[in-house]
Amino acid sequence: MLKIAILTGSTRPKRVNIQVAKWVLEEARKRDDAEYTLIDIKDINLPLLDEDLPAGYGQYNQPHTRAWADIIRPFDGYVLVTPEYNRSTSAALKNALDYLYAEWNNKAVGFVGYGSAQGVRAVQHLRQIVGELQMADVREAVQLSVFTDFTDNGSIFKPAPMHLESLGTMLTQLNRWTSALKSLRG
Ligand SMILES: Cc1cc2nc3c(=O)[nH]c(=O)nc-3n(C[C@H](O)[C@H](O)[C@H](O)COP(=O)(O)O)c2cc1C
Known part of the structure; x- marks a missing residue:
């Protein structure tokens, strides 16, 4: 069974991110193509990068880096749930x-973005970033x-029904590529 992690992208006290991430998880778990898990970066509580x-050197000195690596390593694919902050993703993500x-x-x-401009620019920036990570x-x-x-006032998440179709398409594409890349990783 493929393992896919849904990662939150906001650590603000009154974030809506967790509502969006839980919606993704709930809808994803209606499918039978992968095992879906929610990982909340607010719980991980990473400091600003201190390695x-x-x-890329693969030498993680800090215990929190090794713990984070142990959480992320077992998954085959990821859904990043990102807010848009100043035309990009969040600093925390x-x-x-x-x-x-x-x-x-x-x-x-795969990506789920939101904001006044639908999180489009946050997702575009993330596409550049994940390319460098060989994703x-x-x-x-x-x-x-x-x-x-x-x-x-933007505090309660009530997604329009049309987003279910795009979530389904994104998850289908994600599962196909997740599956294909598993054999590449050997
Ligand atoms: C620091 C900051 C910058 C923001 N910049 C943008 C922006 O450039 N474009 C946009 O569409 N929304 C922007 N917003 C609105 C957020 O996308 C919106 O408040 C969203 O709910 C934040 O997600 P969160 O509540 O999960 O943290 C910004 C919000 C914050 C806090």
Whole structure:
């Protein structure tokens, strides 16, 4: 069974991210193509990157880096749930990605973005970042608007029904590439 992790992308006290991530998890678990797990980076509580060497060297000195690597390593693919902050992804998610290298390599990744501009620019930036991590990013992404997919001044997540189709397409593409890349990793 393929193992796919859904990663949160916000650590703000009043974040909506966790609502979006739980929706992704709930919908994904209705499928029978992979084992889906939610990983909340707020719980991981990583400091700003404090390793001596870039992650590509594979020499993780800090206990929190090794613990993070142990969490990420077992998964075959990932869904990154990102807010848009200043036309990009969040610093917290970028920091969590920067910590590791080999653990991300040759694995597939899909995106769920949200914001006033539907998180499009956050997802575009993430596509550049994951390329450097040797990840395969699938075409379809779920792009949610704070104006139409959230109520109560953007605090309650109520996704328009049309997003279910794009979530389904993204997960199907993610599973196909996740499956193909597993044999590449040997
Ligand atoms: C620091 C900051 C910068 C933001 N910049 C943008 C932006 O450039 N584009 C956008 O569409 N939304 C922007 N927003 C709105 C967020 O996408 C929106 O508040 C979202 O709910 C934040 O996600 P979170 O609650 O899960 O942290 C910004 C929000 C914050 C806190």
